[in-house]
Amino acid sequence: MSTEVRRNRRLGLFFTGFALVALVIAGALSYFADSDPDGLDTATLEGCEVVETDGGEELVGDCIARNAGEHDLADSPLADYSVGGDDRFTGVAGVIGVLATLLVAGGLFWLLRRRGDQPGD
Amino acid sequence: MSDGLINAPVSAVFGAVAVAGMAAAMAGARRDLDDRTAPMAGLVAAFVFATQMLNFPILPGVSGHLLGGALAAILVGPWVGALCVGIVLVVQALVFADGGLTALGANITNMALIGVCAGYGVAVLLRRLARRNRPGLLAVCFVAAFVNTVVASGGFILQFALGGDPAFSLGAVAGSVLGLHCLIGIGEGLITALTVGAVASVRPDLVHLLRGTARPLELRTVPAAPKEA
Numbered sequence: 001m002s003t004e005v006r007r008n009r010r011l012g013l014f015f016t017g018f019a020l021v022a023l024v025i026a027g028a029l030s031y032f033a034d035s036d037p038d039g040l041d042t043a044t045l046e047g048c049e050v051v052e053t054d055g056g057e058e059l060v061g062d063c064i065a066r067n068a069g070e071h072d073l074a075d076s077p078l079a080d081y082s083v084g085g086d087d088r089f090t091g092v093a094g095v096i097g098v099l100a101t102l103l104v105a106g107g108l109f110w111l112l113r114r115r116g117d118q119p120g121d
Numbered sequence: 122m123s124d125g126l127i128n129a130p131v132s133a134v135f136g137a138v139a140v141a142g143m144a145a146a147m148a149g150a151r152r153d154l155d156d157r158t159a160p161m162a163g164l165v166a167a168f169v170f171a172t173q174m175l176n177f178p179i180l181p182g183v184s185g186h187l188l189g190g191a192l193a194a195i196l197v198g199p200w201v202g203a204l205c206v207g208i209v210l211v212v213q214a215l216v217f218a219d220g221g222l223t224a225l226g227a228n229i230t231n232m233a234l235i236g237v238c239a240g241y242g243v244a245v246l247l248r249r250l251a252r253r254n255r256p257g258l259l260a261v262c263f264v265a266a267f268v269n270t271v272v273a274s275g276g277f278i279l280q281f282a283l284g285g286d287p288a289f290s291l292g293a294v295a296g297s298v299l300g301l302h303c304l305i306g307i308g309e310g311l312i313t314a315l316t317v318g319a320v321a322s323v324r325p326d327l328v329h330l331l332r333g334t335a336r337p338l339e340l341r342t343v344p345a346a347p348k349e350a
Contacts, residue, residue, distance in 0.1 A: 011157065014324050018164045026171035034176040034184035039301035040122055040277060042183045046297060064281075064289055068123035071218040079218035081174065093217065094174055100216060101170040105208045106163025109201065112147065113154035 019102070026094030030081070041065065122228060122277060124221030131284025136226030142234040143207050149200030153329065161327050162197040166205035168316070169193055170212060177308050185305030188232045191240025191269035192313040195262060196320060198329040199241040206233035231276030240269030244330055251330055258321060258331070259314040266313035267306035274302035 037045060048063035059066050073079060078096065083089035127135075154162065169189035176184035189209065193202035207229050213219040220228050244251065244265040251261035278295045285294070321328050 011324075014327075015160055015164060018161075018168065018320075022164065022168040022171040025168075026174055030171075030174040033174055033186075034178045036176070036178065036182050036184040038176060039179065039183065039185050039305045040274070040298065042301060043294060043297040044122075044126060046293070064126060064286060064294065065123075067125045067286055069125040069221070071123065072222050073215065073218040076216070076218055078216055081217055081219070090174075094171065097174075097212060097217060098167045098171050101209055101212050102163050102167040104212065105166035105205060106160060108204070108208070109150070109154050109159040109162045112151050113156065113159040114151060 022098050022102075023095055026098045027091040030090050030094045044068070122221065122224045124223045126285060127224060127227055127280045128284040129223065131280060132223045132227060134226075134283075135230045135280060136223075139207070139226040139229035139234070142230065143204065146200045146203040146207070146233075150198075150204055153198040153201050158197060158201070158327070158329075162201045162205060165193050165196050165202075166208050169205055170209045172312060172316075173209065173213070179301065179304040179308065183301065185301070185308055187309055187312050188236050188270055188273055190232055190236030190273065191244065191262070191266040191309070192316055194237045194241035195244050195265065195313070195317050195330045196328055199237055202241065203233045203237045206237060227277070227280050231273045231280075235276040236269045236273035239272035240265045243268045248330060255318070255321070259318050261330075262314040262317045263310035266310040267303075270306035270309045271299065271302050274298050274305075 036042075044065040045059070045063050048059040048061040048065060051058045051060050071079070077084055078093050079085070081090050081093040081097070083092050124132075169187065169192065172187045173189065174186070176186045179185045189206050190202065193205040196202070197205065210220060210225065210228050210232060214222055214225050214228075244261055247261040247264065250257040252258075278291075278298055281294055282291050285291075317328060317330075321331065325331050
């Protein structure tokens, strides 16, 4: 086997491993993510209290987040990393997201890449 | 950030900034993309997407997550890195209803443009240290990622100052946003150091910041190396 083939195989192995790590993070570790509001949300929620109502969460008080509108795509099937609003499928949503990102980004980068004149490193 | 926090004109301005920035990044990215780095860059984007899902606790009741600008720029260069983070934000907004649509430009400006510039700028300033040895590389990753997070959050403060609800004190908003993002920056720094460290230990040739090193990090591959004292 030529060194070229061996080198490509090793690179392919590394890429496969990297992809698996991303899939495991999004598909499994995501269940352990902290569900508290993140830094920016916390800052914009200052002054408000989040009250659970039948219609969902409501903000009581005076805070910046009260200006925030609902997301225009809040009804989309994968909204908030669920599947049809079901949080038990966060991992599925995550895997779909990883694959979608890989497809879009990988596709764009593959099209943009320089062809032929490979660098000698 | 969600829609509605920044008014429409300012959102539109940052939408234009984001489009211009992404176009510039596309032009610059060609130089750094070849048959090897293009798939690597796609995977970096996917990894940033995955890791952004992992909110970690920073205070009781408050979480943070990776932004990824320094991570991506250190691994695949600033132009490609900006595109990676930008694509992640677009996928999040369009597919997962995470991050407002009118706020997308501001979000891209903060995390993909400002964050990448700040993080990569720090990494380049400290490049000699990063290339010296493994602790040096990890330290540079940590600092670059910390700065990336804090400066990116400064982008939100700028946008809020220009187009936010004037009923709220800018100083108070700035104080809590910066304070919380200093804490998030620590997590960002740890994740970035861990990830880049892992890639560098198996494929240092795929770490953009280390490229062009005359002698890459010496790694266990040579059983006996008499060439060095």
